[in-house]
Amino acid sequence: MVTICADEISKIIRERIEQYNTEVKIVNTGTVLQVGDGIARIYYLDEVMAGELVEFEESTVGIALNLESKNVGVILMGDAKPIDGRGEISASESRLIESPAHGIISRQSVYEPLQTGLIAIDSMIPIGRGQRELIIGDRQTSKTAVATDTILNQQGQNVVCVYVAISQKASSVAQVITSLQERGAMEYTIIVAETTNSPTTLQYLAPYTGAALAEYFMYHERQTLIIYDDPSKQAQAYRQMSLLLQRPPGREAYPGDVFYLHSRLLERAAKLSSQLGEGSMTALPIVETQSGDVLAYIPTNVISITDGVIGGNRIDCFLSWFREMSR
Structure with missing residues (x-):
C-alpha cells in the first residue's frame, strides 16, 4: 500500500497550478x-x-x-466611431445591446407625467414616464419637431434623453443637433445616428444601442426618454439583410420576425418598481406613413405594441394652434 503525505500532495497541486495555461x-x-x-x-x-x-x-x-x-x-459590423469630432469615448463599463424586457413584478403602474411642452398634447394625450407613445404621420407633418420639443422641455427635469436617428439624412440630423445645442439641451442628450450612408447592419442595430444607453441610466435610478426616428427604416434595413440571407418573405415581403424586431425593442420601456430604484424609460417611436396609410404592415405592428398614438395631421393642427396662441 502506497501512502502519500500531505506535503507531497500540496507539492503536486502547486506544480499543476504553475503549469496551468490561462490563455x-x-x-x-x-x-x-x-x-x-x-x-x-x-x-x-x-x-x-x-x-x-x-x-x-x-x-x-x-x-x-x-x-x-x-x-x-x-x-x-462596421467601425462604430464617435461622429461629433470630440475624440474617442472613454468608458469603464459596457452593456449588451439587447437585454430581455422586465416582467410585471419588476414594474409598477405609470403615475408620473412626462411633459412634452405642447399644451394640446399634454392636456388631451398625456404621456406618462415609462409609457410607449407612437408619433405617426406622413412626411413633413412635424413629427420630429414634437420629439425635439419634448427633449427641450426636459431641461431642468433631471431626465436623460436619447435620440436615435435611423437612416436619416446627415443634414437632417445636423439640424436636430444644432437646435438642441442652441438651447443647451445637449448637456443631457445623447445622439445615436446611423445615416443613409451607414451600413444596413448598423441601421438595424442603432435602436438597440440607444435602448442600452437609456437602460443604463434607468437602472441607476434615473428618468430617461428615448426617441426612435424611425422604426420603419430599421425594418427596411432588416429586410435588406434578410434578402441577402435568403430568408423567406412574409406579409408585404417583410420577414416574418419583423414584428418581434420592434416588440422586443419597445417592450424594454418601463417604470421600474421601488425595489429597483423607480427609474423609468419612456419611448417615443416615430413612424412615417405613405398617404396616411396607417393600415400598412409596419404602422399596424408598432400601433399594436405602443400604448397610444399621436397622429401626424393632428400634430400640425396642434402646432399651428399653439403658435397662434403664443403670438
Whole structure:
C-alpha cells in the first residue's frame, strides 16, 4: 500500500497550478465560404448560437443571424466611431445591446407625467414616464419637431434623453443637433445616428444601442426618454439583410420576425418598481406613413405594441394652434 503525505500532495497541486495555461483557446472555428454586401457565409461553425459575436481575422466582428444546416449567415459590423469630432469615448463599463424586457413584478403602474411642452398634447394625450407613445404621420407633418420639443422641455427635469436617428439624412440630423445645442439641451442628450450612408447592419442595430444607453441610466435610478426616428427604416434595413440571407418573405415581403424586431425593442420601456430604484424609460417611436396609410404592415405592428398614438395631421393642427396662441 502506497501512502502519500500531505506535503507531497500540496507539492503536486502547486506544480499543476504553475503549469496551468490561462490563455483562452478558441476551439469553435469555421471557414469563410463567401463574403459580400456585408454578409459572410461560414462553413463548420457548429456550436455558434443566434445573436452571438463571431470574430474574424484583422479584428473584424460579425453577428450570427442565420443558422442553416450547412453554413451560418453572419452580418458584418462596421467601425462604430464617435461622429461629433470630440475624440474617442472613454468608458469603464459596457452593456449588451439587447437585454430581455422586465416582467410585471419588476414594474409598477405609470403615475408620473412626462411633459412634452405642447399644451394640446399634454392636456388631451398625456404621456406618462415609462409609457410607449407612437408619433405617426406622413412626411413633413412635424413629427420630429414634437420629439425635439419634448427633449427641450426636459431641461431642468433631471431626465436623460436619447435620440436615435435611423437612416436619416446627415443634414437632417445636423439640424436636430444644432437646435438642441442652441438651447443647451445637449448637456443631457445623447445622439445615436446611423445615416443613409451607414451600413444596413448598423441601421438595424442603432435602436438597440440607444435602448442600452437609456437602460443604463434607468437602472441607476434615473428618468430617461428615448426617441426612435424611425422604426420603419430599421425594418427596411432588416429586410435588406434578410434578402441577402435568403430568408423567406412574409406579409408585404417583410420577414416574418419583423414584428418581434420592434416588440422586443419597445417592450424594454418601463417604470421600474421601488425595489429597483423607480427609474423609468419612456419611448417615443416615430413612424412615417405613405398617404396616411396607417393600415400598412409596419404602422399596424408598432400601433399594436405602443400604448397610444399621436397622429401626424393632428400634430400640425396642434402646432399651428399653439403658435397662434403664443403670438
